Amino acid sequence: MAVSPELAAATVLDPDGRAVPLTALWAEGPTVVLFLRHFG
Amino acid sequence: MFCREQVARFGAHRDEVASLGGSIVAIGNGTPAMAQGFLRQFPLPFRVFTDPSRQVYALAGMRRTFGLGLRSLVAGRQAMKEGHRQGKTQGDPWQQGGVLIVVPPGEVVFEHVDQFAGDSAAPDEVLTALRAVVGQAP
Numbered sequence: 423m424a425v426s427p428e429l430a431a432a433t434v435l436d437p438d439g440r441a442v443p444l445t446a447l448w449a450e451g452p453t454v455v456l457f458l459r460h461f462g
Numbered sequence: 463m464f465c466r467e468q469v470a471r472f473g474a475h476r477d478e479v480a481s482l483g484g485s486i487v488a489i490g491n492g493t494p495a496m497a498q499g500f501l502r503q504f505p506l507p508f509r510v511f512t513d514p515s516r517q518v519y520a521l522a523g524m525r526r527t528f529g530l531g532l533r534s535l536v537a538g539r540q541a542m543k544e545g546h547r548q549g550k551t552q553g554d555p556w557q558q559g560g561v562l563i564v565v566p567p568g569e570v571v572f573e574h575v576d577q578f579a580g581d582s583a584a585p586d587e588v589l590t591a592l593r594a595v596v597g598q599a600p
Contacts, residue, residue, distance in 0.1 A: 425568040429521040434511035437501060439494040442511060444518060448564040452484040452571075452595050454588055456472055457524050457559040459576075461492045461500035461512075 467544065468559065468582045469506055475585045476507045482589075482596050484563075485509075491516050491554050516554060523575055525558040540580075563591055571595050 433441040447453055472486055479486055486508040490497055497512045513519060516526075561583040563572035572591035574583035 423570045423573075425564065425570055426521060429518065430568050432518045432521055434489055434513050434518055435494050435497075436509075436511055437494050437497040445568060447487045447509075447511070448568070449566055450485065452482070452563060452565045452592060454472065454479060454484060454486045454592065455522075455562040455564055456468060456486065456488040457519060457522065457561065457576075458468060458488055458490040459557055459559045460554060461490045461496045 466504060467580075469504065471582070471585050472588075473507050475589060478589060479592065482592050484592055484596070487511065489513050489518060491519060491557055516557060519557060522560070522562060523573070524560050525575055525577065526554070526556045527558055527578060561588055563588065563595065565595060 430445055432444045434444055434447075436442055447455065469488060476486055488506065488508060488510045490500065490510065490512045491514060492500075492512055493514055494512055497510055501510060558576040558578065559582065560575040561572070562570055562574075564570055572588060572595075574587070576582060
């Protein structure tokens with residue numbers, strides 16, 4: 423199942439607040455993406 | 463507490479994931495400062511990002527549920543037995559987590575959407591899926 427175009431276009435922030443394209447997270451190979459409930 | 467448990471369980475498998483040509487990233491939903499604070503407290507062996515608007519969570523199909531049910535309390539008891547403790551919630555307290563495996567350029571080959579707090583995917587299940595992706599028998 424391909425990620426939706428909306429998800430592919432989304433960004434996240436690194437801990438320094440810089441926007442990172444979501445697609446960059448898995449650009450290098452198979453990537454396990456953990457969605458945390460929150461930080462705590 | 464459950465997010466601490468989740469990152470600890472998966473962090474222990476980072477080298478195995480790397481040996482399969484993969485990597486692990488984590489996405490939280492607080493501010494970048496909260497992510498920095500979390501990393502100071504729990505230095506993680508993988509990259510961490512945050513999605514303060516929770517737009518990515520929603521687009522990825524992650525759930526929001528209200529309250530903690532019996533299943534979460536049972537899972538919490540187990541997590542505490544393993545030494546994990548509840549910290550100050552930094553982010554949306556009702557956001558649930560999950561796990562995806564995505565292969566370039568953007569194919570989701572594994573999906574686990576937590577149905578309640580503590581309903582995390584088992585690392586073994588995720589590793590089995592990853593091995594299948596790279597064509598390696600368990």
